Amino acid sequence: MINDSSEVYGEWWEAAEWIGREFAPQLAARGVRYVAWIQSMDWPSRHAIASALPHIQGVELRAFDFDEQLAAHAWLLSCPV
Secondary structure (H helix, E strand, O other), X not given: OEEEOOOOOOOOHHHHHHHHHHHHHHHHHOXXXXXXXXXXXXXXXXXXXXXXXXXXXXXXXXXXXXXXXXXXXXXXXXXXX
16 A cells, blocks of 8 residues: 655644554554555654654555655565565
8 A cells, every 4th residue: 555645744743653553453454464655745744654653553664755656666566465
C-alpha cells in the first residue's frame, strides 16, 4: 500500500500512536503487509509522520521523501508476495 502524504499540511502528531497501535494492525488483519509512506513537504507533518513510525505494529513500513514516489513504488514491487 502507498500512503501518499506529500500534500498533507499541519500538525497531527496526536494521531501518531493511534496510527501505529490501532490502524496499522487493522491493515495487517486485512492482508496489508507492506506500506510505503511518502512524507509531506511540510515540516510539522514530517514530524508527525516521524513520531508515528516507532508505534507501527503489524506491517513493514518504509518512509520516503515527498520527491521519491518512484522509489516508493519500486520498493513495494520488490517486496515478497
